Amino acid sequence: MNKQNPEQDQPISLYQSHAVIVSTIIGVGVISMQRGIAKEVGPDGIWTILIGGLIVLVEIVLITRLMQKFPGKTLAQFSSELLSFGKKRWLGKVLSIPLLVGIGWYWLLTIAIVTRTFSEVAISAVFPQTPMEVFMITMLGSACFAAGQRPELIARFNEFLMPFLFIPGLLILTAWMEAGDWENLLPMFQVTDWKKFLQGMLTSAYSYSGYSVLFVYMAYYQQPKKAMRAHILATGTVIVGYWVTIAASISIFGPFELANLMWPTLDLIKQVEVPGQILSRLESAIIGIWVVAVFTTLVNMFGVLVDISLTTFNLEERFRKWLAWGSLPFGYLVANRPANLEQLFRWNDLAGIYEIVMTLVIILILSILTRLRADKKGDQNASSSA
């Protein structure tokens, strides 16, 4: 009897897919995205964040539509099928490798950036005396435990943790109510420089990075046909969350001060006064809750990286764990690369562009191929029936 994994009878449900998208996108981006946007477009950030979200929404819709044509198959599996011509299966494998390496490199890069950014924040805000390596290793190491599990289990993990992501949202809303100044949001439309506005739009779009994990998770869906609504809803949730964050930051700090803050969201939540005075300062608590958001992003990316390697090389299930631990040193090495924060932020932006472009390229190539294949098949069917 074939050994079947028990996880396979719990495929990813619609709600879980919602959770995966929300908790992948909400990660390190949420803690510092306001600065870049404020620098470029000032108070218009509340509009660019919406437009950036729409750009990402379009990409997510495209991915969803592509993946819906290949239910139960990850990017590695269906791309090699599409790219093989005739009976040459190896050709498909070889041709699909550039695509897989391209997107895989993005995931590895993001793992590194997320880890590094988190460690930087933890050190600057709460643990000034702890060496950064401690955070990077503990974070990557614990993410490894989760990444060595099947995607269905990772989705369940996300599902359970998603409600916790809304706690900072509540705190931000509280801060906005307590310390917000509406005048800072005015004047509302002040597009003086369209080039800058465009750039602000792109910067806003980067902050939603991470949606490319769908290339893998969608293969494990229970109802991929119905996924579109869940995906749009999830993206909508993130857009609303981001909009609240940026609007609150601008109205509390004003666009000029915001452009100079290192970690605006952290400063935002510092404004909150806990009712009843149980806790006096909230940084440590926020780092504690934020670990959850970062951890889920990390785990999802890591899980995708491991799963795509597994399906590319057609390995057995038991190698999953070893792949996770095997890719840990690479993540660590890349995370150590940026020399300083300045460079780290630039990497972050580059990774954002890279994801948008890479995803588009993959979608374009594979969609055209799918269309061609469908036409050919249609012709064949037509000729055979005729």
Add this chain to the structure above:
Amino acid sequence: MRTGWQRRRSRKKKKMWDQRSKEQLDKRVGDQPVHMEIERNVEFIGKVLGDSSDLITRWFTIQYIPDRRAVLMCVDGLVDKRNLDQFVLAPLMTRGEQLQTKTDLWMMVNESLVAAEEKKKSSQLKETVDSLLSGDAILFVDGYSEGLIIGAKGWEKRGVEDPRAEAVVRGPREGLTETLRVNTGMIRRRLKDPDLRLKDFKVGERTKTNLTMMFIQGIVDDTLVKEIEKRIQEIRIDSVLESGYIEEMIGDATLSPFPVLQNTERPDAVVAHLLEGKVGILVDGTPHVLIAPAVFTQFYSSPEDYYERYMIATFLRLLRLVAFFIALLLPALYIAFISFHPEMIPSKLAIALAAGRSTVPFPSIVEALMMEMSVEILREASIRLPGPIGPTIGIVGALVIGEAAVTAGVVSPLMVIVVGLTTISSYANPNYSAAISIRLLRFPMMIVASILGLYGLVIALLLLLLHMIKLRSFGVPYMAPFAPLRIKDVKDTLIRIPWPFMNKRPSIFRPVDDQREDG
């Protein structure tokens, strides 16, 4: 349905074990038929049991033409001797002469002389020895190569008492006992459903413990029953003295700190679980019935939740959740706050804290470990202390030691509060085996908090959560119905909705008939 449970032994090894135990049994008992000459049977059984002193052999004569010698054997202490005298020995000894000589003696003995409900003919000595040891009496009559096994079980047993570990204010006061049949009777009495099924097994090579699986056909998922049956049949062990043996032998995650089977000594709780499509496993010799599968939330509900009004039940469940977190995290949070995040403590409290800690020579982790360990020792000691003085000594010990430790400047006053709250909170859990796993997990949490503060604590919690989400109990995810989310099943987890709205059985246990009431 495949589950995460792995076979712990290869099939080959299992075969070897079976072979070995069969050989041993043959060496001891052998495979002999019942002999016509009863002396040889008695001699054989005496040899098998090594002429143990509790073996009773009563020779007598059935007055028949011609007189026949017969022998009744039983084990002292396992049989009801008065019954045997009255309904087996007396008729045989006195009414034998009334028999017509035409009819076959053995048939008459079997059908009209021995007045017992449970009777069975047997022609294998091995079988007779087995039933002799489980409390039956055996009758051999000279000239017949068959023995008659007479059910005459009757030993001293404890009466039905309060369930000690699961006390409730409102609800039945009956607890299960050590005798399997009494227990099945108590469950049957509450559930007069013809679909209630009992399936018997014998486990333990030497103890030959009776084990009964109970479930309701038509509600329970058939694959679940088959899976449990399979796992029980694969048990190879010499003894089963308590259901804990079975729990560890058939459970999915033997190495996990969390229990994946629930145990209860309340018949009403067993019935409630059976009605949710679960399987009860009753083991002879213990009042603790195993319930499979079990999910995490059910360890935080008490039978009383269903008897009290729903609002109170919901409140109590939420309270237990708070107690769960206090028991797991409070000392760890104390350590994290003191050594890493003093800025989070409101300034007035921080000053008072610093004053309290000024005499304490140790870092907070040492202080906390010291206090927690001494409370654990006190708790353990107060269970072992005889009778009524146990709790008293516990309270006095805790108070005196706590007070003295503060005065001596060994611990800070806040630490005493923390330890007290933690201990009380861990008692709020209605299920003992789940409560001890939390007591245990507290210590790693404290150590992690002392190394990496709140950050480490959250990471440790996330890893713990990952483990719990991965855990399965007979195919049911342990964190269901939260992960995976089954929104309709949440009605009976953290909250309990009123009975009129509880019209479906929880779907996570895959009941065949999921309708509980109309509506």
